[in-house]
Amino acid sequence: MSVQPVNLNNAALSSLPPHILRPAYDRAALRTGIVHVGVGGFHRAHQAFYTDQFMGKSGNTNWGICGIGLREGDSKIRDVLKKQDYLYSLLVKDPEGCASLQVIGCMTGFLMANENPQAVIDKMASPDTKIVSLTITEGGYNFIPSTGEFDFSHADVQHDLANPDSPRLVFGYLASALKQRRASGLAPFTVQSCDNIQHNGDVTRKMLTSYIRSYDEEMADWVSENVAFPNAMVDRITPVTTADDIAQVAALGLIDEWPVTCEPFHQWVIEERFSDGRPGWEKTGAQFVEDVTPYETMKIRLLNAGHTVLGILGSLHGFSTIDETVAHPVFSSFVRRFMDTEATPVLSPVAGINLDEYKNTLIARFANPFIKDSLTRICSQSASKISTFLVPTIKENVEQKGQTECAALVIAAWCYYSYYRATQQGTALEVIDDHAEILQSVAGGSESQARAFIGLSDIFGNLAKESAFADPYLQYVSSLFNGEPVQALMTN
Known part of the structure; x- marks a missing residue:
């Protein structure tokens, strides 16, 4: 009716x-x-x-x-x-x-x-x-x-x-x-x-x-x-x-x-x-x-960082929405691997929260096919989001000798995204970022450009000097700028 x-x-x-x-x-x-x-x-x-x-x-x-x-x-x-x-x-x-x-x-x-x-x-x-x-x-x-x-x-x-x-x-x-x-x-x-x-x-x-x-x-x-x-x-x-x-x-x-x-x-x-x-x-x-710290850290390091991981990698692949991205088994497996091996180990316990159930719920929420959250929105103002959602996890893993491989690939993909402002197939992407010009000016596939990108201390602090992160990041940058599909790198 x-x-x-x-x-x-x-x-x-x-x-x-x-x-x-x-x-x-x-x-x-x-x-x-x-x-x-x-x-x-x-x-x-x-x-x-x-x-x-x-x-x-x-x-x-x-x-x-x-x-x-x-x-x-x-x-x-x-x-x-x-x-x-x-x-x-x-x-x-x-x-x-x-x-x-x-x-x-x-x-x-x-x-x-x-x-x-x-x-x-x-x-x-x-x-x-x-x-x-x-x-x-x-x-x-x-x-x-x-x-x-x-x-x-x-x-x-x-x-x-x-x-x-x-x-x-x-x-x-x-x-x-x-x-x-x-x-x-x-x-x-x-x-x-x-x-x-x-x-x-x-x-x-x-x-x-x-x-x-x-x-x-x-x-x-x-x-x-x-x-x-x-x-x-x-x-x-x-x-x-x-x-x-x-x-x-x-x-x-x-x-x-x-x-x-x-x-x-x-x-x-x-x-x-x-x-x-x-x-x-x-x-x-x-x-x-009394203290919201464990709740906000959990949410920022898992949900918001998970969004950023899927947004940057999915954009390079050519996806346009979060649900489309997480529906692909390689991408859903990768974001869960990031959550399990890099984000969760540096989280404090959260009273009343089962982290495995929380992560399962996040993946299900990301996959809601009727929300259609655009990757353009997710990736907007990435300089602020990455410095807030992702970099603290990288720094803590470097300090604790934890894993940084997943995050290194995301940052390498962001370097490619910032430089070309396009998918790996060459389709133009709408980049919304107050720092877009400076990001593009220092990004690139050469080692000097790639180092200059993570040398932006306002975003990355001293991570460019940390080989545990910088070495895999440089390898991923080289692979991406030489044409290797981001999907293939995610399964390595």
């Missing part, structure tokens, strides 16, 4: 077909308790989902979310959400092909920082705002991967230091808003990272206080002593929305210009450290712990 789709907006909520779930709370009563920077698909499938579910179960509507866009490119999602009364739909696809659709209603607005910086600062500084959360990608934290220190050489940082009332980066906004709250005698908001960075809360604190300390020691001390930065592990595979997703949502009865697609699985492990209250996310499946 065909369904006549309706435009998504407040007026349509009461007339939606019964199979479409809708917010179970009064949206007119929403107050903005959370300001979120970086409203992408993951935030809308994860933190916003948890918040929407919590308000539906509790009736507590003090935790609405106001989105913040830092760049002009964010105006597209702002315009779509505004047109839809800040409603959007979440399309959950399971591996059997069943899909469920629900409308998420917890967003209260969306501000563009480049259009009105003071409005963003005022929103963060509002007494109603209890949490400022972030999904700004690994690269948005502006640290030097090899040292972990704040990168003051960044042009936008120099701009923000000179123009504190009209910053470009998130640290300028956080600093100004916290200064305003302190002057008003308000409790500071919690700064909550929802990005895939180990110790993401600690990193956020270090970056923000380093930034502030460069011009105001007293304020930096106040932030360090009074603002909570809970570490957290976040997990839900959320591919880029496609035209097919929009069509599927319409077939289910809803016209949504920018729905979000995700898998059924979701996980959020958070340290119980908040400055001024929080939603009861544990009522909707979040787990609060």
Whole structure:
């Protein structure tokens, strides 16, 4: 039976077909308790989902979310959400092909920082705002991967230091808003990272206080002593929305210009450290712990690194999605070998987690044929991802005389990928990386070029000098640039 789709907006909520779930709370009563920077698909499938579910179960509507866009490119999602009364739909696809659709209603607005910086600062500084959360990608934290220190050489940082009332980066906004709250005698908001960075809360604190300390020691001390930065592990595979997703949502009865697609699985492990209250996310499946370290390390070193392994190798082979890549037995066997022989040996035990079962679940999630997570997305900003997800495992294995063969092949494949920006068959690849030009300039098949590639100390530290890693890496680079298929190297 065909369904006549309706435009998504407040007026349509009461007339939606019964199979479409809708917010179970009064949206007119929403107050903005959370300001979120970086409203992408993951935030809308994860933190916003948890918040929407919590308000539906509790009736507590003090935790609405106001989105913040830092760049002009964010105006597209702002315009779509505004047109839809800040409603959007979440399309959950399971591996059997069943899909469920629900409308998420917890967003209260969306501000563009480049259009009105003071409005963003005022929103963060509002007494109603209890949490400022972030999904700004690994690269948005502006640290030097090899040292972990704040990168003051960044042009936008120099701009923000000179123009504190009209910053470009998130640290300028956080600093100004916290200064305003302190002057008003308000409790500071919690700064909550929802990005895939180990110790993401600690990193956020270090970056923000380093930034502030460069011009105001007293304020930096106040932030360090009074603002909570809970570490957290976040997990839900959320591919880029496609035209097919929009069509599927319409077939289910809803016209949504920018729905979000995700898998059924979701996980959020958070340290119980908040400055001024929080939603009861544990009522909707979040787990609060004293120390999130083992959980986040496990996830980053297995899921995120596994994605990167499959993304780089699959791209060279000519695959376009994660499920297509892991469906090939050579690729699924290789990523499991990496997990078993290189990642797992340097992981600490995780309470309540059977690592073999966890890895089995990851492979099954990767293989979901209805998610179609693109390798272009997986490989985007690879410089930040590899330095965060893969390099720490390599370094620990070098120190402990463990295995590095799988990782060496991945890095060699990344060198080829960065240089040619094409599959091994010559088909052009879309490379999205802030460091793409420098990566291409130092990459190449000669030994000097290959050494220069892993000589990028901001990414690899001193790994170029470690023969246990560098020797197999150089052999793999030579093989790849001489035309040996990546698939053949994976079975050696």
